[in-house]
Amino acid sequence: MNPVDMTTETLRQQAKQIKADGCRFVTVTCLEETEDTLALIYHFEKNLELFHYRVRIPKDKVVPSLCPVFSAAFLVENEIRDQFGVTFEDLEPDFNGTLYFGDSDVVTATPFCRFGVKRADG
Amino acid sequence: MSNTILPFGPQHPVLPEPIHLSLTVEDEVVRQAVPALGYVHRGLEMLTRKKDFHQMIQVVERVCGICSMMHAMCYCRGIETLMDIEVPRRAQFLRVIWSELHRIHSHLLWLGLYADSFGFESVFMQFWKIRERIMDINEATAGNRVIVSVNRVGGVRRDLSPSQCWWIGEQLDEVETELKAIESTMLDNYTVKKRTVGKGVLTKEDAWELGAAGPTLRGSGIARDMRELKYEALDELEFEPVVETGGDAYARGAVRFKETLQSIDLVRRAMARLPGGETAAKVKGKPEGETALRVEQPRGECMYYIKADGSRFLDRLRIRTPTFANIPPLTAMLPGIELADVPVVVLSIDPCISCTER
Amino acid sequence: MFKKIMERSRIKSPWLVHYDCGSCNGCDIETLACLTPLYDVERFGVLNIGNPKHADVLIVTGSVNTRNRHVLEQIHRQMPSPKIVIAVGSCGLSGGIFKEAYNVVGGVDRVIPVDVYVPGCPARPEAIIDGVVEGLSVLADKQRRPDAANGAVAVDHTNSEILYESR
Numbered sequence: 001m002n003p004v005d006m007t008t009e010t011l012r013q014q015a016k017q018i019k020a021d022g023c024r025f026v027t028v029t030c031l032e033e034t035e036d037t038l039a040l041i042y043h044f045e046k047n048l049e050l051f052h053y054r055v056r057i058p059k060d061k062v063v064p065s066l067c068p069v070f071s072a073a074f075l076v077e078n079e080i081r082d083q084f085g086v087t088f089e090d091l092e093p094d095f096n097g098t099l100y101f102g103d104s105d106v107v108t109a110t111p112f113c114r115f116g117v118k119r120a121d122g
Numbered sequence: 123m124s125n126t127i128l129p130f131g132p133q134h135p136v137l138p139e140p141i142h143l144s145l146t147v148e149d150e151v152v153r154q155a156v157p158a159l160g161y162v163h164r165g166l167e168m169l170t171r172k173k174d175f176h177q178m179i180q181v182v183e184r185v186c187g188i189c190s191m192m193h194a195m196c197y198c199r200g201i202e203t204l205m206d207i208e209v210p211r212r213a214q215f216l217r218v219i220w221s222e223l224h225r226i227h228s229h230l231l232w233l234g235l236y237a238d239s240f241g242f243e244s245v246f247m248q249f250w251k252i253r254e255r256i257m258d259i260n261e262a263t264a265g266n267r268v269i270v271s272v273n274r275v276g277g278v279r280r281d282l283s284p285s286q287c288w289w290i291g292e293q294l295d296e297v298e299t300e301l302k303a304i305e306s307t308m309l310d311n312y313t314v315k316k317r318t319v320g321k322g323v324l325t326k327e328d329a330w331e332l333g334a335a336g337p338t339l340r341g342s343g344i345a346r347d348m349r350e351l352k353y354e355a356l357d358e359l360e361f362e363p364v365v366e367t368g369g370d371a372y373a374r375g376a377v378r379f380k381e382t383l384q385s386i387d388l389v390r391r392a393m394a395r396l397p398g399g400e401t402a403a404k405v406k407g408k409p410e411g412e413t414a415l416r417v418e419q420p421r422g423e424c425m426y427y428i429k430a431d432g433s434r435f436l437d438r439l440r441i442r443t444p445t446f447a448n449i450p451p452l453t454a455m456l457p458g459i460e461l462a463d464v465p466v467v468v469l470s471i472d473p474c475i476s477c478t479e480r
Numbered sequence: 481m482f483k484k485i486m487e488r489s490r491i492k493s494p495w496l497v498h499y500d501c502g503s504c505n506g507c508d509i510e511t512l513a514c515l516t517p518l519y520d521v522e523r524f525g526v527l528n529i530g531n532p533k534h535a536d537v538l539i540v541t542g543s544v545n546t547r548n549r550h551v552l553e554q555i556h557r558q559m560p561s562p563k564i565v566i567a568v569g570s571c572g573l574s575g576g577i578f579k580e581a582y583n584v585v586g587g588v589d590r591v592i593p594v595d596v597y598v599p600g601c602p603a604r605p606e607a608i609i610d611g612v613v614e615g616l617s618v619l620a621d622k623q624r625r626p627d628a629a630n631g632a633v634a635v636d637h638t639n640s641e642i643l644y645e646s647r
Binding site: 001024025026027029031032041043048050052070071072074075076093095098099100101 | 332438
């Protein structure tokens, strides 16, 4: 697989383009690349073929959500919010980091990051 | 009348697994459904830091007990791609046989639960009685009823003898006869149709847009089955995806019923063409690189993303399961239906919560 | 007289409630398989019901995680005494293969007292039926000595440590 690189600025515009091409949203993979950066890999599908787009972001960056384009993206973006602490703009519905973990739960940091970051909302 | 918010789950008589839905209802009609997950979340993707890539097979099998074979197969295929391992032809056929057996048992299980959700208990018992034959096959060939654990990196652990193939064929004939006997009950019965036709309609456009997977997608008239990717031995075994156009709970049930018969046929043909030779290739070295691949599970397409850095431990394992993709369509299906039909519609996507949350 | 009938029938026909507590579904479908034609526990008078307030036996499958532990505690609290808890499957016993995962608290006995442990991954239907039958003698015992049985089993719900003593 060879992911195409994108930036957060062009993300939504390109997603619209991808959708216009007849692609289907599959999922988003988040991974920790270095101590301060994460990579989001967006997977799309057309005619049984997968297309990958990669966005590299610093850990505290707010990422535009894909929900206005692909409404199915809300679940996976909420999951990434829980696990990596990435904040998404225009996420609907937004569980605000409580999709998997309740308010009283012990897991409060970002469990999927080797190098944890403190959540903005404490 | 003003809106009321009703909690549905996590512990609910019709739900075998805990999922919570907040249903906004107006009188008896659902207006909005918001899912809340987390009751089964364990964090299995992060076990890659503690278990090496061989041990992870046992972990991914337990992402979901019902489709464990497919999870392990997809994971092993990913590792084999990264390590450039050529899987012996016989192992590829054996993987197809066991995965299709898993599909049969999963669909029969679901058909039973589905019948139970609209109160048809005798059909529920019938399906589960038929299913026990498949469980016997699993036990006789792999040693365990549910989690068969036949996959390893490079091939399969177990082999089928000719006499076992003959016996499996005999059992499958019985399964087919028994299934045909209740086909009309499931597909033409007045009561069943009354409870399922027109319930939880998902249009073709919505199904595509919301990223539905598997029988939920095919029930809405889109012929998309990941087995068309011709993985393992499927390049030699032709088949047509089962499609229904209704888009309702009935169509999804019909797709699964017909797929069960189709899988029986696939297992038979795979056993007839089973070539000789080794069942596993030698594995040397460690995986490196990244890959994304998909297989068709009973519930739909499952995507694995694997990134390895050449050490024993994988860098990142991401599992996108079919039910995860089917939850957004579910929230689109529920508005407009009556409260008493909610269990039927929720079950019609075949929810597997332990897959979804991992 | 009425009490005697109650006591007899509780042992002869225990009602059970099943809660899936983060298992992989393997044990759940085996628990369900117990109720269907081949194994059919209803012939022993065992009835599966969805309501914890009607139940004598709680079957828990899977490891406890940080969110569902509260649900498990609530279900256990709602059940009338005498009651028994059966933990099914390796992960219900100790956390099993999921023990090292970050969101897993551990076995069922970290949260509520467990009377019978059924091992297996997944536990076979025969083993689960055996566990229920084994549990009935515990239930009879608790019924005979309600104070002793209920006094010895105590869990502090505010702390995740095991605070109760074994019977």
